[in-house]
Amino acid sequence: MATEVFLQVAILTLTLAIFFAIRHFPKQALTKHRIDHRATTQTQRHLTRATHLLSRAKSNPHKDQSQTLAKSAISEIEKALSLSPKDPTPHVLKSLALDLLGHKGSALRSLDLALTSPRSKSLAQRERVEAMVRRAELKLAVNKRRRVDSAVTDLEEAIRVSEEEGGVKTRAFCLLGECYELKGMREEAKKAFEEALNMERGSSVARQSLERLSLS
Structure with a gap:
């Protein structure tokens, strides 16, 4: 009995508190x-x-x-x-x-x-990853030589935080491989393209890049 009375009092108190808050909530905040x-x-x-x-x-x-x-x-x-x-x-x-x-x-x-x-x-994480990969693409399109290091930073961060396999991450590894090629880092470029191919066996960009690197 005492418990029921306590609960009723508590509910009534909470109801009055909410009513008071609504009545006295600043009009500026509502606006x-x-x-x-x-x-x-x-x-x-x-x-x-x-x-x-x-x-x-x-x-x-x-x-x-x-x-x-x-x-x-x-x-x-x-x-x-x-x-x-x-x-x-x-x-x-x-x-x-x-x-x-x-x-x-x-x-x-x-x-x-x-x-x-x-x-x-x-x-969202995926949106941020896609934006970083896209920014790296644009950096390479605008000025490959001058912006390659900055593009690498974006791509490495995108790969680090991305949780998905394939898709945008595959694209990131392909772009990273391209950046490493521009920097003359052939072994690192091969590893990046291999990672892309492991994630997406149908990636023609990764496969063709590896073939090119093996022949040159």
């Missing part, structure tokens, strides 16, 4: 919560549109139409950035759009922004 929620919803809406436009741009065989779609995607991404400037995802998508337009230097800068701390902390 901020509503604004933040609205901004997040609008940001996701713009990013969804941008992703759809980018998918269409990639699959469109006509260059003019593809570039028009990529530019429209950037317009949606810029709207998302104005609402959520600390979100790394718009920068990642913007990099993809800029690359489609042939602006590799600008695409690289967008990935740099996405991977800057603390912004990068909100990326």
